[in-house]
Amino acid sequence: MKVKYKIKSVVNILIVVLLAFFISGCFGLGSSSKSEGDPTATQPKSKKTTAIYYDFEDVLIPMELSIVKNRTVVILTPGFTSGLITLKGRVERQSLFNFFNHNMTKDNWTVISQIKSPGITIMVFQKPSRTSVITIRDEQIYTYVEVGVAPTITGGSGLSRSNLIE
Secondary structure, eight states: OHHHHHHHHHHHHHHHHHHHHHHHHHHHHHHHHHHHHOTTOOOOOOOOOOEEEOSSTTOEEETTOEEOGGGOEEEEETTEEEEEEEEEESOOHHHHHHHHHHHHHHTTOEEEEEEEOSSEEEEEEEETTEEEEEEEEEOSSOEEEEEEEEEOOOGGGSOOHHHHHO
């Protein structure tokens, strides 16, 4: 009789423990589904960096592109940075076109012109004091991107058309 009593009490304890786990699991599921629909719920969100500013502080470059150093020239002067950055990566040309179109506009660049052909895309953007030309070329393995930034030629900034043409 004592053995039966001990087995019965052990079984009762196991049932209570399993029931407690089951109930706590159900409560956990209910609260997580509630927080998914709740916009005020604070859950940590991992923000992965997908783009970076290199030498030009207002031209965002996707992280999938790497700089080709022997084809890059950047000139730093007081108050102005200009030059040509050449990048390469395994990225679709249309994706790069969409990326630059969106982010250059977001960084207050004005679209001046866009030319798309089967192998190359050229995008021209302007700000009051400078112009940027982005060229995207498909080659066999990589897609190459050239980002050029230069001062805008105006009569009032010390640069004149006649000085540059001579």
